[in-house]
Amino acid sequence: MSEATAKKPSRRKLLIYAPLAVAGVAGLGFWAMLRGLQDGSFDPRGVPSALIGRHPPQFTLPGLDSSGLPPLASNDLRSFDRPIIVNFWASWCVPCIIEHPQLMALQRQGVPILGVNYKDRPADAQTFLTRHGNPFLRLGIDVPGRVAIDWGVYGVPESYLLDREGVIRWRWAGPITPEVLSQDIAPLLRRWGA
Secondary structure (H helix, E strand, O other): OOHHHHHOOOHHHHHHHHHHHHHHHHHHHHHHHHHHHHHOOOOOOOOOOOOOOOOOOOOEEOEOHHHOOOOEEHHHHHOOOOOEEEEEEOOOOHHHHHHHHHHHHHHHOOOOEEEEEEOOOHHHHHHHHHHHOOOOOEEEEEOOOHHHHHHOOOOOOEEEEEOOOOOEEEEEEOOOOHHHHHHHHHHHHHHOOO
16 A cells, blocks of 8 residues: 555545535534524524515416406516505415404505415315405416416415515515514505505
8 A cells, every 4th residue: 555545535434434524514514503493583483585575476376266356467566556465375384374354464464465466276275265265366276386487476365565666565474473473564554565
């Protein structure tokens, strides 16, 4: 064995240590996340959207025929003279039930809410709206989930606030609770002209 070969780590040793190194880095990341949760510096909902400050991607979705609502397309997002909420939801989504009263309250206040029904069966979506009320002015059906992917949706429910020009100004991953409604959405609606 030459001196150069003896000093060079064997490939086998590298293969043994590589998973340990990956596990160590992952462990440090997890530890940092837990520390952040303890001191309040880590917000699990705080994953930023790449679309903030931009117009959403172009799309056209079919409507939920039984709802009587018009379908939804990206051009519809600019047809209001005030801020709007775009809400991704599904009938099978338990947190969507939690947020639904807040959507109904926004609708009663005159805030335009456009819905994207995500990976759902039309009959189930209609049953949900019949049971809980329909806050939407327009409703598109995204069965394959392609539009949600283009928007960067992590899961349902997820909501976006768009200004009068159709620019995304705010994103919320998770249910809109009464606290989110009063502490986040109400000030944003005032700021963007509602």
